[in-house]
Amino acid sequence: MALREQSYLILLALSQGPLHGYGVIKAVRELSEERVRLGAGTLYGALDRLAGDGLVIVVGEEVVSGRHRRYYDLTGHGRQVLAEETARLTRLAATAQRRLRLQPGMGM
């Protein structure tokens, strides 16, 4: 299953343990080198879709200084899909590097 970049980044953000919504937004911004800045509406739409596909799950909630936090984590299936997608991207990047090396003046 090929993931959209946004979904891939969200899954990757959750790979090191549960995060709440704002935590996911910050992690995605860092992972994408400030390129992908998720808005709240996009984030919750994406989390709903990923939860519907069984890739993420709500693992807890708490209220911290008046703010309601709900924590999301990867499911076993989510982790597997993330690993498969990472392997696919690695193969793609390796192919890209091989092709670029074949062209004169593009040594890497």
Place this chain on the structure above:
Amino acid sequence: MTSDAASAYERRCRLLMRVAYPPRFREFRGSELLSTLMDLAGPGQSSPTLRDGLDVLRGGLMLRLRERPPIGHWLLYRWVGVQVPWKYRWWARDDIQGRFFFERHVTSTMFWMSLGFMSVQLLMSNVTYLTFLGLLIGYIIAYLFLLPTKGQLKRKWLARHEFHPDGTSYVPIPLEVRPDGRAHEPKPDCI
């Protein structure tokens, strides 16, 4: 963020969410979304940025489109009151409890009646006499005639989708199961 700016920011976020999202979403996810919007605020910011505002509106619109029953089910529900499939029943609840539900119901009833009226006329005389004025008078009569059944109608339609008259579900909301096996119950947020 000063407290004045913070409360103005919060008020605008709540307004934005009321416009963007249907009640079922605000009930269960509202305070979570609001908290995330509060986290996104910079110091002294008194309203969400245009970008964040549009993003929330877009998120709400996508959710409404995603959770809307397919056209066939929608027509059967609207015209004859057939129960929508289980996964759309929260949509039905918001529709029944929403503004102008009764007016929408009368309009669809009128639509059926005028179709029937026109076909009878066509069969009998090849000419239809249904005018705008006739429709308007028919609408007013149907409205007044059905008005006493308004509360009962809502209760009946809610019960058909397994909701109490106050809009709470007969069956408790399913527990989300944690990976470690412990159950976790989402609580309504009530925004």
